[in-house]
Amino acid sequence: MASRSPSPRSDAEAATGLGLLYALGAYALWGVLPLYFLVLAPAGPVEIVAWRVLFSLVFCAILLTMTRSWRSVPPVFRSPRTALLTALASVLIAVNWLVYVLAAFSGHVVEAALGYFINPVVTIFLGVLVLRERLRPMQWASIGVSLVAIVVLAVGYGSVPWIALALAFSFGLYGLLKNRLGGTVDAVTGLTVETAWLAVPAAITVAVLAGTTGIAFGSALPVSLLLAAAGIVTAVPLLFFAGAARRLPLTLLGFMQYLAPITQLIIGVAVLGEPMPLERWIGFGLVWLALAILSTDALRRNRAARTERALEPAEPI
Numbered sequence: 001m002a003s004r005s006p007s008p009r010s011d012a013e014a015a016t017g018l019g020l021l022y023a024l025g026a027y028a029l030w031g032v033l034p035l036y037f038l039v040l041a042p043a044g045p046v047e048i049v050a051w052r053v054l055f056s057l058v059f060c061a062i063l064l065t066m067t068r069s070w071r072s073v074p075p076v077f078r079s080p081r082t083a084l085l086t087a088l089a090s091v092l093i094a095v096n097w098l099v100y101v102l103a104a105f106s107g108h109v110v111e112a113a114l115g116y117f118i119n120p121v122v123t124i125f126l127g128v129l130v131l132r133e134r135l136r137p138m139q140w141a142s143i144g145v146s147l148v149a150i151v152v153l154a155v156g157y158g159s160v161p162w163i164a165l166a167l168a169f170s171f172g173l174y175g176l177l178k179n180r181l182g183g184t185v186d187a188v189t190g191l192t193v194e195t196a197w198l199a200v201p202a203a204i205t206v207a208v209l210a211g212t213t214g215i216a217f218g219s220a221l222p223v224s225l226l227l228a229a230a231g232i233v234t235a236v237p238l239l240f241f242a243g244a245a246r247r248l249p250l251t252l253l254g255f256m257q258y259l260a261p262i263t264q265l266i267i268g269v270a271v272l273g274e275p276m277p278l279e280r281w282i283g284f285g286l287v288w289l290a291l292a293i294l295s296t297d298a299l300r301r302n303r304a305a306r307t308e309r310a311l312e313p314a315e316p317i
Contacts, residue, residue: 019247023256026240029233031263034104034112035271036233040226043216045101047209048230051217052097053202055231057195063188063235072189082184089177090194096170103163109268110276114153115167116261117287120254120294121146122172130176138297142290149286156279187242191235254298258291 040048064070077083103112121142127133135143154160178190185193209215217227244253265284268274 015247019244020256022240023244023248023253024259026237026244027256027259028263029237029240030260032267033100033233034109034264034267036226037101037104040216040223042219043223043227044213045098045105046205047215047217048101048227049094049098050202050205050209051227052230052234053094053195053198054206055228056191056234057199057231059231059235060188060192060195064192067188069188072186073192076185076189076193082181085177085181086185086190086193087197089174089181089190090197092170092174092177093194094198096167096174099163099166099170103167107272107274108163109264109272110274110280111157111161111163112167113261113264113268114161114284114287115164116171116264117258117284117291118146118150118164119168119171120257121290122168123175124294126169126172126176136297136301138293142294142297145286145290145293149283149290152279152286153283156277156283187238188235191238249302255295 037045037048043051064073075082076086100112103109124135124139125143128135150161150165153164181190206215206217216223218224244256248256269276
């Protein structure tokens, strides 16, 4: 008896299931990064970021060699526009990495989580500011509620939450540049080129630290291995995310992105014992309200688009 071939529906369900696993893996790894950085002590934030750049480049080079994909790298440098965009992206991701590690070391993991909670709103704001996009009323409402939340949090902190804003805007601008690149540069090639731009400054940083304050790499085997693993820790969730993005609807992926800051918030409060007074809960509550408004608008928009497509007359055969 001939075996049945898999139906298109079962293939789609399998792809969705695999996409969910990839997304969970990516956001879980991003969520626990603060704990990973803290176990790298006595390495400081600057040294950690420098090694993260260098070992990410090494890991990406290994991946490109194993997949025989080096041919995707030269076209990036042959296009002045693409080369410039990747260079700017490398600066933004370096800022994001450094601020994030500083947040973990200075006891501001909760504020770092806030940065990634408000990132979707910041992305929309940048779309208006830079791309001159027109917003729907609910999107404006989400931005307004987020601004109120930042004011409330600033009063609670006693200062502007600079770490959260730096993370949100650096990653938002990074995403904007990635959007401008379109589909011309895949995830591994993009990370390879970005870390290649940063490799010389990172190597100089390590050399300067070695000649002045000293470096943790090489001082003890466990720390050295963990620092070397920074390349894997950086690249693997990015690859998981790329796999998820190819298999899941953007609306579902958008909802799942909140798993990382939720994990960071739990780690900051429950594991690291960071304070969470009432005004901070109120501020976070307002941020979550803004995200709920944004998500509701996205769902309504997506449902309306599906209905519109369903009502379109079929093309004649």
